Amino acid sequence: MAKALGKExxxxxxxxxDQQEFGVDIHKVSIIEKYMNITRVPTTPAYIKGVVNLRGEIIPxxxxRIKFGLPSKEPDDDTRIIMLKFNDITLGVIVDSVAEVVDFTEEELESVTSITNDRTLDYVVGIGRIGQRLITVLNIEKLITELTERE
Known part of the structure; x- marks a missing residue:
């Protein structure tokens, strides 16, 4: 990892x-796949689209969009499934498109806890700024942990 003035x-x-940009720690991303066939699993929450078979591994x-309360959208050529890995658990998340890789120090991420005590913000590490763009950095561990505790 690059160091900037002694900061990681x-x-x-x-x-x-939708029109919002999000970021996840690159070390939690195992692979980014084009949208593929997803098999629906009965009695799962609406935001769980189902499972995929990726090289012999069944991944939820x-x-x-649905998890964050947005309307669902038909997949298109830009739709991707980001495979995230945490504590030997792999989870795919459907996103509208993948843009780039950026880097921030912890000091460059602004906390959002002062804005609201909304529970959905448990998933937010902070907000990073690149010029006029605001990137919401997500806490993937929290998303995955909540999912595995439901099962």
């Missing part, structure tokens, strides 16, 4: 959902 810089994969897939 972390890299984040930036993706879009979450639609972040």
């Amino acid at each position: 810089r972390r890299q984040y994969v930036v993706f879009q959902i 897939v979450m639609d972040l």
Whole structure:
């Protein structure tokens, strides 16, 4: 990892959902796949689209649009499934598109806890700024942990 003035810089994969940009720690991303056939699993929450078979591994897939209360959208050529890995658990998340990799120091991420005590912000590490762009950095561990505790 690059050091900037003694501060650790972390890299984040930036993706879009609706008109908003989000980032996840690049070390939690195992692979980014084009949208593929998803098999629906009965009695799962609406935001769990189902499972995919990726090289023999069955992986649950979450639609972040639905999880974040946005209307679902038909997949298109830009739609991607980001495979995230944490504590030997792999989870796919459907995003509208993947943009780039950026890096921030912890100091460059602004906290959002002062804005609201909304529970959905448990998933937010902070907000990073690149010029006029604001990138919401997500806490993938929190998303995955909540999912595995439901089962």
